[in-house]
Amino acid sequence: MSPLSIIKPYFAENRFKICIGLLSLIVVDGLQLVVPRIIKWAVDDLTAMSVSAGALGLYAGAVAGIAVLIGVFRYVWRLCLLGTSRRVEEGLRNRLFSHLQTLSTGYFDRTRTGDLMAHATNDIQQVRMAAGMGLVALNDAVVMGAAAIGFMAYINPTLTGLVLVPMPLIAVSARFFSRRMHRRYQTVQASFADLTEAIRERLAGIRLIKAHNRQTLETARVRAASAAYLDENLQLVRITGAFFPMMLLLTNLSMALVLFFGGRLVIRFTITPGDFVAFISYLALLTWPMMALGWVTNLIQRGRASLDRVNAILETRPAIQDATDARSLEAPRGEIVFEGVAFAYPDSSTPALADIDLRVDAGSVLGIVGPPGSGKTTLLNLIPRLYDPMAGGIRVDGCDVRRLRIEQLRAAIACMPQESFLFAGTIRENITFGGPDVSEQRLVEAARAAALLDTVYGFAQGFDTVVGEKGVMLSGGQKQRVALARCLLADAPILLLDDPISQVDFETGEAIAQTLRRLAGRRTILIASHRISALAFADRIVVLERGRLTAAGSHSRLMDVSGYYARTYRLQEIEEGRDAA
Amino acid sequence: MRPEQDYFEETRLGKPYDVRLLRRLYPFTRPHRRMLGWSIGLVILITLLDVALPYLTKEAIDRYIVPLAEPAAGQRTLSVDLSDPLDAAIVQDRFPEARIEGSVARIPYDALARLDPEELAHLRRGDAQGLALVTGLFLILVVLDFLLNFGQSVVMEITGQRIMHDLRLRLYGHIQGLALEFFTRNPVGRLVTRATSDVQNMYELFTSFISFVFKDLVLLGGITAVMLALNWKLALVAFAVLPAVALASIRFSRRARAIFRTLRVQVAEINTRFAETIGGMRVIQLFRQEAANQRRFERLNHANYLSGMEQIRVLALFMPLIEALALAAVALIVWYGGGRVLDESLSLGALVAFISYIRMFFRPLRDLAEKYNILQNAMASAERIFLVLDTTTALPQPPTPSGGSAAALASIEELRFEAVDFAYLPGEPVLRGVSFRLRRGETMAVVGPTGAGKTSLINLIPRLYDPTAGRVLINAQDLRAMPSALFRERMALVMQDPFLFSGTLRENIFEGLPDPSPARTLDIIAAADLEHLVTRLPQGLDTPLGEGGGALSSGERQLIAIARAFARDPQLILLDEATSFIDSETERRIQQALERLMRHRTALVVAHRLSTVRSADRILVMNRGRIIESGTHSELMAGRGFYYRLHQLQPAAGPEPAQ
Known part of the structure; x- marks a missing residue:
């Protein structure tokens, strides 16, 4: 797909507007070129000293009339052409947003948020600029430039030829400068990124800096980064600082040529004083299109590069999507079977999971324990297809998850990730996702089940308490319980809980365990936890160590066969003060 | 990033x-x-x-292009100086009607159109100039x-x-x-x-x-x-x-x-x-x-x-x-x-x-x-x-350091906590009534479950925070009474998740210190067991580490943090032992490097592995912000309390078992 085809529809949709806009632009250009003619007539009449006040009034009236017309047509083209570019911006942004939502977890693992944000902001803006002002400037440069030269040549071709000598220089040097400016600007940006990183790094490591008395040293480091940024800016200004004065100089050189050669022509009666004055005006009108020509080619090039980058994202196919012959999952029961499943993250030499064979009957509760990094989270993530296994397969109700429609598979699963992610809305919105069909009663039920209700009623705004960006207003345990309530509200046959009570106190943890116990039998629950006591009600517990299942069975069996399990259990018994000693 | x-x-x-x-x-x-x-x-x-x-x-x-209108004449005239014979000839020849005032002829502007270009150029050469x-x-x-x-x-x-x-x-x-x-x-x-x-x-x-x-x-x-x-x-x-x-x-x-x-x-x-x-x-x-x-x-x-x-x-x-x-x-x-x-x-x-x-x-x-x-x-x-x-939350420093206190810190003789309470948030205390004394040359281990307040205790020693009640004293002097720089320069903090700056390996270890001799550099590298890493890296010690030290394993990062502590040659080591899972071979190397680091130095160690603890001179057992037991390993074992039960669960070999 050609990148340009992404924005074509918006141009097609607005082709009428664009035509009107371009037409108006051409009319404006034409009218602007008429003004110097009128002034020429006035000047020639005034030179001859033979003009009535009425004629002067006529000239003035014509200029005023043209002023009004120019104003009207300018308004029209601005509205039509710039409006289209806004439309392109909106459409492109919507597409990018919706496409990102289809991409799989692996994509976000390897793509930095900052980069994606840069595409969403800068690149789209560049495309808008190219599609709006770029188009206008290009049109202006061509139409206005050609017409102005035509009018000048009509007055005197030789003088026109002379005056135009610096003009190509303007276009060429505008192009040359804005290219170098762009490159320099990028090094400035890079240096700004270094400065930002230098400061970020130090603020992130502030504890060490303070404890090791490194303040002076680190300030010197920041000073160096800041000074480097300063230097880069000074390098940049050597180009930008020369650019506009250079343009001005070249224009003024043309002006000097008019003054000298044009003046001589008037002296020798080859052209009239009015022609001379008109010439100066045309020159002024010509300068902008010439500068624009250089500027616009860069603008359009940059817009094109941005469009390519956006296109690259839009072309990224989701690694995980519905199979062409995807089956639907009707009335899911919630039986889950792992068969010889293996998985490794990219860039990792050791597999995160290997040889996992596991069967979880519908309505049963499976506990998963294991040291950090043993693959518990990965195991859970494979079920809703956040990742696909590299070998083996996972079946839900007897059907491989890769053959099911993702939408329905995920509808059958309520998942609580280890890191509870909250959106910057209210507690209600975070639990219900703003679903209008969720009754207050169901919301309260879910919150109660997640041991959240008392906490919510403790807030002045109750469920309408705003949680702030990523839920900053709440404590870790509160966030966790909001995420749990979200899960419980979903009413799905499969419940995946990744360390659901790691941040709540013991009593709350017990209350949550009670809830889960009540759900047992009705839902298939997979629960990974560091706290073994939270798994006491599980039908079966498996021990994961280094990506392999090392033991499985009931609590009492694991106490006998798994060294890790038994040791961890006793340790926690002491920590939680449950041993009577 | x-x-x-x-x-x-x-x-x-x-x-x-x-x-x-x-x-x-x-x-x-x-x-x-x-x-x-x-x-x-x-x-x-x-x-x-x-x-x-x-x-x-x-x-x-x-002045030159369009002549000014003559006052009250209602027309523009060009003034021509007749002293030049050629000019005079042109005027005489072409403008018989020209008004002549002395040596200056005034020619109506529109009449100039009659002239051919050469004549005009000559006549108006002054204007052209x-x-x-x-x-x-x-x-x-x-x-x-x-x-x-x-x-x-x-x-x-x-x-x-x-x-x-x-x-x-x-x-x-x-x-x-x-x-x-x-x-x-x-x-x-x-x-x-x-x-x-x-x-x-x-x-x-x-x-x-x-x-x-x-x-x-x-x-x-x-x-x-x-x-x-x-x-x-x-x-x-x-x-x-x-x-x-x-x-x-x-x-x-x-x-x-x-x-x-x-x-x-x-x-x-x-x-x-x-x-x-x-x-x-x-x-x-x-x-x-x-x-x-x-x-x-x-x-x-x-x-x-x-x-x-x-x-x-x-x-x-x-x-x-x-x-x-x-x-x-x-x-x-x-x-x-x-x-x-x-x-x-x-x-x-x-x-x-x-x-x-x-x-x-x-x-x-x-x-x-x-x-x-x-x-x-x-x-x-x-x-x-x-x-x-406008935000001022800096911990207040004493006005000017008196010569006496600077001298008093030639060495850290004693670190003492006196009934220290501490809370990050009001009403949520993380340390309650903590008192202990650590003398020069001793190693003290702090053990206890997650959330017991061990890291918070360490944070108070370099005065990263001030206690909410009680006092932290070095050589019997309150930390708040001396400039922080004074005691901080005698300490080294080795953290759970070592923080690496982007820069070379050498800078990460030695920056801010006087240039060490090559022999001493080698000693430190050897003592921190970093020789493998240094030989592996393409430019040895001068290899730039990726941002945040991304390319290094967590074990290597800890060894670098240990080397950094060695380079500072501190009197007091504050060690927050890592809890993350590291393979047993790396774990053993880290342990040995740490032992070398703590030898002949005062050390306070937050320990997760009881093997580290066993050799300590004294052990503080913490739970929920309080010290619940303290003593040597054998004393605590004999007391058959919390420590004894913790210890029962971990095999003497030390790190997490690999099955």
């Missing part, structure tokens, strides 16, 4: 003008006032040059204008960037000096934005302020003055459009302010939603909220589109209006000025100059909207910056 951008904070907007903020900014410009003076001087000079150029054109027209002279002068001014403009840009950039450099360092220094508690309340991303993007916005404020006050106002003033001097009546007539301009500007800026503000808030909202969606993508996908989220986003995006259209409409009205008014002023000049040319109170050149001037006059008015926007943006940044600068 790019820092997480702060997309959440930009919704607040400043007033476009806030004199209070400008006044606070002033002290930062003081050290650079000479450069600033140069910069302003150059701006004024350039503006004068800009005003001079149309005047030169006027002079060229009036004068024209060349004016053009020459024009060229000189033009080149001068170029040089001055370039110089001014550079000087302005230097001045502005230096001021911002100062401001940035001041801000960084201030933030760095704030107590750790400040950092738990303010995300790093936000603070970074203050010192980077916000300072950048201030730069915009600075340059646009200077260019507005000194360039635009001086230009407007200069043009006005020249126009009034040329012909005050015509100037006033041309200015008749100004009330309309003023009215349009005022009305416009009111509408523009509202629309720019809405746009900025909406763009910030869109960015926030984007960032949030990317961050919460898993949750959105797992709960199948894509469609709902898309709808919400499209609503925001469409609102932004509508505001964008509104902005276009406002600008599409204002900008053409201003240009139309400029042309209206030209029309007025043609009408009234033309009449004055006819009654000879204005020269033709002056009329042309008036047209140029009025066009110049309107140029700065067109960019009003953009300048306004920049100013508003910059004021909001200024406000946020000063908000940080």
Whole structure:
């Protein structure tokens, strides 16, 4: 797909507007070129000293009339052409947003948020600029430039030829400068990124800096980064600082040529004083299109590069999507079977999971324990297809998850990730996702089940308490319980809980365990936890160590066969003060 | 890695003008006032040059190109000096009707058309020479204008960037000096934005302020003055459009302010939603909220589109209006000025100059909207910056260190906690009544379950926080009574998750210390068991480590942190043992390096592995913020308490078993 085809529809949709806009632009250009003619007539009449006040009034009236017309047509083209570019911006942004939502977890693992944000902001803006002002400037440069030269040549071709000598220089040097400016600007940006990183790094490591008395040293480091940024800016200004004065100089050189050669022509009666004055005006009108020509080619090039980058994202196919012959999952029961499943993250030499064979009957509760990094989270993530296994397969109700429609598979699963992610809305919105069909009663039920209700009623705004960006207003345990309530509200046959009570106190943890116990039998629950006591009600517990299942069975069996399990259990018994000693 | 951008904070907007903020900014410009003076001087000079150029054109027209009208004659005449015989011949031959006054002949301007070009060129050779002279002068001014403009840009950039450099360092220094508690309340991303993007916005404020006050106002003033001097009546007539301009500007800026503000808030909202969606993508996908989220986003995006259209409409009205008014002023000049040319109170050149001037006059008015926007943006940044600068949560340092206390810290003889309470948040104590004493040369281990307060205890020793009650003493002196630098330089902190700076391995270990001898460098590398790493890295010790030390394993990072502690040769080691899972071979190497590090030094170790603990001189057992047991390993084992039971569970081999 050609990148340009992404924005074509918006141009097609607005082709009428664009035509009107371009037409108006051409009319404006034409009218602007008429003004110097009128002034020429006035000047020639005034030179001859033979003009009535009425004629002067006529000239003035014509200029005023043209002023009004120019104003009207300018308004029209601005509205039509710039409006289209806004439309392109909106459409492109919507597409990018919706496409990102289809991409799989692996994509976000390897793509930095900052980069994606840069595409969403800068690149789209560049495309808008190219599609709006770029188009206008290009049109202006061509139409206005050609017409102005035509009018000048009509007055005197030789003088026109002379005056135009610096003009190509303007276009060429505008192009040359804005290219170098762009490159320099990028090094400035890079240096700004270094400065930002230098400061970020130090603020992130502030504890060490303070404890090791490194303040002076680190300030010197920041000073160096800041000074480097300063230097880069000074390098940049050597180009930008020369650019506009250079343009001005070249224009003024043309002006000097008019003054000298044009003046001589008037002296020798080859052209009239009015022609001379008109010439100066045309020159002024010509300068902008010439500068624009250089500027616009860069603008359009940059817009094109941005469009390519956006296109690259839009072309990224989701690694995980519905199979062409995807089956639907009707009335899911919630039986889950792992068969010889293996998985490794990219860039990792050791597999995160290997040889996992596991069967979880519908309505049963499976506990998963294991040291950090043993693959518990990965195991859970494979079920809703956040990742696909590299070998083996996972079946839900007897059907491989890769053959099911993702939408329905995920509808059958309520998942609580280890890191509870909250959106910057209210507690209600975070639990219900703003679903209008969720009754207050169901919301309260879910919150109660997640041991959240008392906490919510403790807030002045109750469920309408705003949680702030990523839920900053709440404590870790509160966030966790909001995420749990979200899960419980979903009413799905499969419940995946990744360390659901790691941040709540013991009593709350017990209350949550009670809830889960009540759900047992009705839902298939997979629960990974560091706290073994939270798994006491599980039908079966498996021990994961280094990506392999090392033991499985009931609590009492694991106490006998798994060294890790038994040791961890006793340790926690002491920590939680449950041993009577 | 790019820092997480702060997309959440930009919704607040400043007033476009806030004199209070400008006044606070002033002290930062003081050290650079000479450069600033140069910069302003150059701006004024350039503006004068800009005003001079149309005047030169006027002079060229009036003096040489189009002869002035003769007073009361109602026509233009060319004066020819008859002393040149050829001139005299031409006049005699072609203009028998010419009026001759002494040695000067006056020839009607339109009659000149009768001459052939050679004759005309000869007759008006003086005019041609004068024209060349004016053009020459024009060229000189033009080149001068170029040089001055370039110089001014550079000087302005230097001045502005230096001021911002100062401001940035001041801000960084201030933030760095704030107590750790400040950092738990303010995300790093936000603070970074203050010192980077916000300072950048201030730069915009600075340059646009200077260019507005000194360039635009001086230009407007200069043009006005020249126009009034040329012909005050015509100037006033041309200015008749100004009330309309003023009215349009005022009305416009009111509408523009509202629309720019809405746009900025909406763009910030869109960015926030984007960032949030990317961050919460898993949750959105797992709960199948894509469609709902898309709808919400499209609503925001469409609102932004509508505001964008509104902005276009406002600008599409204002900008053409201003240009139309400029042309209206030209029309007025043609009408009234033309009449004055006819009654000879204005020269033709002056009329042309008036047209140029009025066009110049309107140029700065067109960019009003953009300048306004920049100013508003910059004021909001200024406000946020000063908000940080006004925060004072630094732990108070004693006035000036007395010689006595400095001497007292030649060595740390004793560290003592006296009934220390500590809480990060009021009402949520993490340490309660902690008292202990650690003498020089001893190793003390702190054990206990997660959340017992072990790391908090370590944080109090280099005075990263102050206790909420009780005292922390070194050599019987309260930490609050001496400059922190004094005791910090005798300590080394080895953290759970070692923090590596981007820089070379050598810098990470030795930076800030006097250059060690090669032999000592080797010793330290050997003692920290880093030889493998150094030989593995392509440039050895001088290999730059990736940002955050990404390419290194967590075991290697811990060894580097240990080497860093060795290099500091501290008297007191504070060690927060790592809990993360490391393979047993690396674990053994780390243990051995740590043992070498602690030998002959005072050490306080937060231990997770009981093997580390066994060799300690004393063990503090903590639970829920309190010390519940203390003693040597054998004492505690004999007491058969908490420690005994903990110990029963871990095999003597040490690290987590590998089955």
